[in-house]
Amino acid sequence: MSRTGTAETNYLNAQHGLKSWLLTLDHKRIGLLYLMGVSFFFLLGGIFALLIRLELLTPQGDLVQPDTYNRLFSMHGIMMVFFFLIPAIPGVLGNFLIPIMIGTRDVAFPRLNLASWYIFMAGGSITLLGVLAGGVDTGWTFYPPYSSLYSATNVLTVGIGVFVNGFSSILTGLNFMVTIHRMRAPGMTWFRLPLFVWGHYATSFINVLGTPVIAITLLLLVLERAFHLGIFDATKGGDPVLFQHLFWFYSHPAVYIMILPSMAVISELIAAFTRKRVFGYHFVAFSSIGIAVLGFLVWGHHMFVSGQSVYAGTAFSLLTMLVAIPSAIKVFNWSFTLYQGSVSFDTPMLYALGFIGLFMIGGLTGVFLGTLGFDIHVHDTYFVVAHFHYVMVGGTIMGYLGGLHYWWPKITGRTYPEFWGRMSAMLVFVGFNLTFFPQFLLGYMGMPRRYHAYPEEWQVLNVLSTAGASVLGLGFLLPLGYLLWSLKYGKLAGKNPWGAKGLEWTTDSPPPTENFRDAPVVSEEAYDYAGAGHGDGGAPAPARAH
Amino acid sequence: MSGHHVVPVRVYLAVFAALMVFTAITVAAAFVDLGALNNVVMLAIAVAKATLVVMFFMHVRYSTRLIPVVVFGGVFFLLVMFGITMSDYVSRGFLGAGSAWPRPWAP
Amino acid sequence: MSHGHSSALAHHFDSLEQQREASTLGMWLFLVQEVMFFGGLFMTYMLYRWRDPEAFAAGSHDLNITLGLLNTVVLIASSLTMAMAVHSAQTSRRRPLIGYLTATGVLGLAFLVVKYFEYSAKWEHHLVPGPLFHFSEPAIGGRAEVFFSLYFAMTGMHALHMVIGIALLAWILRGAVRGRFDASYYNPVENFGLYWHFVDIVWIFLFPMLYLIGRHYHGGA
Numbered sequence: 001m002s003r004t005g006t007a008e009t010n011y012l013n014a015q016h017g018l019k020s021w022l023l024t025l026d027h028k029r030i031g032l033l034y035l036m037g038v039s040f041f042f043l044l045g046g047i048f049a050l051l052i053r054l055e056l057l058t059p060q061g062d063l064v065q066p067d068t069y070n071r072l073f074s075m076h077g078i079m080m081v082f083f084f085l086i087p088a089i090p091g092v093l094g095n096f097l098i099p100i101m102i103g104t105r106d107v108a109f110p111r112l113n114l115a116s117w118y119i120f121m122a123g124g125s126i127t128l129l130g131v132l133a134g135g136v137d138t139g140w141t142f143y144p145p146y147s148s149l150y151s152a153t154n155v156l157t158v159g160i161g162v163f164v165n166g167f168s169s170i171l172t173g174l175n176f177m178v179t180i181h182r183m184r185a186p187g188m189t190w191f192r193l194p195l196f197v198w199g200h201y202a203t204s205f206i207n208v209l210g211t212p213v214i215a216i217t218l219l220l221l222v223l224e225r226a227f228h229l230g231i232f233d234a235t236k237g238g239d240p241v242l243f244q245h246l247f248w249f250y251s252h253p254a255v256y257i258m259i260l261p262s263m264a265v266i267s268e269l270i271a272a273f274t275r276k277r278v279f280g281y282h283f284v285a286f287s288s289i290g291i292a293v294l295g296f297l298v299w300g301h302h303m304f305v306s307g308q309s310v311y312a313g314t315a316f317s318l319l320t321m322l323v324a325i326p327s328a329i330k331v332f333n334w335s336f337t338l339y340q341g342s343v344s345f346d347t348p349m350l351y352a353l354g355f356i357g358l359f360m361i362g363g364l365t366g367v368f369l370g371t372l373g374f375d376i377h378v379h380d381t382y383f384v385v386a387h388f389h390y391v392m393v394g395g396t397i398m399g400y401l402g403g404l405h406y407w408w409p410k411i412t413g414r415t416y417p418e419f420w421g422r423m424s425a426m427l428v429f430v431g432f433n434l435t436f437f438p439q440f441l442l443g444y445m446g447m448p449r450r451y452h453a454y455p456e457e458w459q460v461l462n463v464l465s466t467a468g469a470s471v472l473g474l475g476f477l478l479p480l481g482y483l484l485w486s487l488k489y490g491k492l493a494g495k496n497p498w499g500a501k502g503l504e505w506t507t508d509s510p511p512p513t514e515n516f517r518d519a520p521v522v523s524e525e526a527y528d529y530a531g532a533g534h535g536d537g538g539a540p541a542p543a544r545a546h
Numbered sequence: 547m548s549g550h551h552v553v554p555v556r557v558y559l560a561v562f563a564a565l566m567v568f569t570a571i572t573v574a575a576a577f578v579d580l581g582a583l584n585n586v587v588m589l590a591i592a593v594a595k596a597t598l599v600v601m602f603f604m605h606v607r608y609s610t611r612l613i614p615v616v617v618f619g620g621v622f623f624l625l626v627m628f629g630i631t632m633s634d635y636v637s638r639g640f641l642g643a644g645s646a647w648p649r650p651w652a653p
Numbered sequence: 654m655s656h657g658h659s660s661a662l663a664h665h666f667d668s669l670e671q672q673r674e675a676s677t678l679g680m681w682l683f684l685v686q687e688v689m690f691f692g693g694l695f696m697t698y699m700l701y702r703w704r705d706p707e708a709f710a711a712g713s714h715d716l717n718i719t720l721g722l723l724n725t726v727v728l729i730a731s732s733l734t735m736a737m738a739v740h741s742a743q744t745s746r747r748r749p750l751i752g753y754l755t756a757t758g759v760l761g762l763a764f765l766v767v768k769y770f771e772y773s774a775k776w777e778h779h780l781v782p783g784p785l786f787h788f789s790e791p792a793i794g795g796r797a798e799v800f801f802s803l804y805f806a807m808t809g810m811h812a813l814h815m816v817i818g819i820a821l822l823a824w825i826l827r828g829a830v831r832g833r834f835d836a837s838y839y840n841p842v843e844n845f846g847l848y849w850h851f852v853d854i855v856w857i858f859l860f861p862m863l864y865l866i867g868r869h870y871h872g873g874a
Contacts, residue, residue, distance in 0.1 A: 106665040108675045174682045182675040212686045216693035229802040237651045237799040245631045312634035562733045576865035588861045603736045620685035624692045650705035653795045
């Protein structure tokens, strides 16, 4: 019989007061601290998106000045990439779940974990100061010489804010890697780990190896702007394209930092809602590592028209084709898992299924863009914008929302209203496609990105896109409402409301501070739905929340 | 990682002596015109010195397998950054495709 | 003399062994990210030196090879004393531990003092990049500014890591004086040693790359 948990001491009620939160060493509380932080930056980034789409309702640039528009898309990109997409899933779900999933009490370095959150908030605050002072107009890519010599905006402040934030990623990645290597419970071998853990391990690998490069690059840019050093200044013997090489050496792997955790969530959702072991577990696990490694070899596909050598371009194009393979392997394996599975269409599964379709479109258009000849025509058009929103929103955000809903009962001890969950998932899916599919067409026809005005004949598609954005926005806001509502009025969740496999479902909802009342010893494989192991106390059929 | 292995003091002293010798060689070699080999010698000596420090002072010689893998991983991706970036600049203008990167730079 | 294991063992670890392995792995991963961090600077150096080797050689000749060599010897010696410090901790010899840690710190400070004199000389000779930069050799002129930008960026970043290292060393030394480290618990000393050796390795590359370029061109200076 599962316990409701609220009468017991759990990590939420074990200690009270602001200090117990701000000085917590509990990875679960730190996950919730990240939830507050990333939600704030997501909303801010969303407001910038709203203003962008409003401007683009009409062909003329009439809502804001051109300079203002430049700041809007720059700050939208910076907020979303650095302060939401990169930290969200690892910071919120990774922090909360990894120790529990591997059967231990906390991460390897709890104080470092708290420090990572403070560094994230410090970087975000510095960047926010930059926003309040007017932001930057350089694009999130900060290319010199504009950013170093000509832009009259707050490049120093925002650059420093992003620089500081990078250390949060590095330290979190380091923490996760050591935790996974050294703190697995007895019997929890590498190939019994949930795929969620494999995905975050691969993400951490990229965080540790890649982030320092953008750190030094931004630092050099800041020094150049502040002290006129001339590292990227062509008039002093520098080369602006070197900046691009160094910038994209990180920023391409960064997109895998954004997608791998989401894929990690999807593996869990697919298994839980088909009540089956993920097909090809080993392939999915190794494909995460493959994406992480290959992802470091393809950065030049962002530089096809920068003056880069055509030979390097060809090599990068070929390597880009290769990096698509492990992603495709995942999609195949998830699809095969669905076959003859006992599929249920709860909210998290709706997000997971949506992910598979939207990620496929995003990923395939990525292959188009990796084709050198094609990219020449669509570089810096809305085709690129549509591609990356398909993978980042259709991919990452769907996984984030799916995971948030799936683990909400575990994190809070409450279930959310399933009707509203499904409604929001539908709104997100419909709104998203209406927003971004027209952008593929616009880009193919030649509409450049980062322009606030466009020819008359493209207005219809732009209006559709803006209409879609309002539906998408509603789809994002609704969960804010009903998830908060559920904290007080949601039905109490038991240990395992979904009837799923995994160590997290064997402990209370919400879990006690030390995660498990008795330290687990693992004897069954991951996703052992069909097997003989009866490790958890899960109900045979998932309990429906309403 | 390094277990409780205590490295004998004489090993440390031998490594220190080797590092001093290498330093002397690298300084001396800089004053001799070896053409293209100057760079190779300089790099080889620096790598040899670094390897000695990593293996003995940092105990990688005595550690479990994970640590050398970690070290190798870091160095590998560093070389990826160097190699692929340089291959762009070096190959500009090959076979008449595009123009070579101007060298040396003139203000 | 050893302390009770419970005082050194953090509650989320099952054993001192696990804690030691975790913290060592953590330090190595941190060093890997440091390698990538400095790597960006080395990449920049490599590209610009390939582009204009003459300017880099000319710039290099303006560096004081004696001071550079002195600093190299000082840092390598400090790595030796640091390794000896770890050895002392491993063999529970508190006084040598304190002595070697102190020696390491003194050598580190000596390095920074020499750097201060070098930087002051650069400032006086108008070799700091920016509006006051002026390179005397007419054939090279402004072409040397990139070399000096990299000189300051790379040695400056290295010096910053030395400063941080000395601050951390002071903290470890404090622990050593209080008798916190012995054969059963010396991991913080060892991990700090890893950081210190890494900073030494960066200098092992910086010295020839910055000070020893093309010394045969002008027969040394």
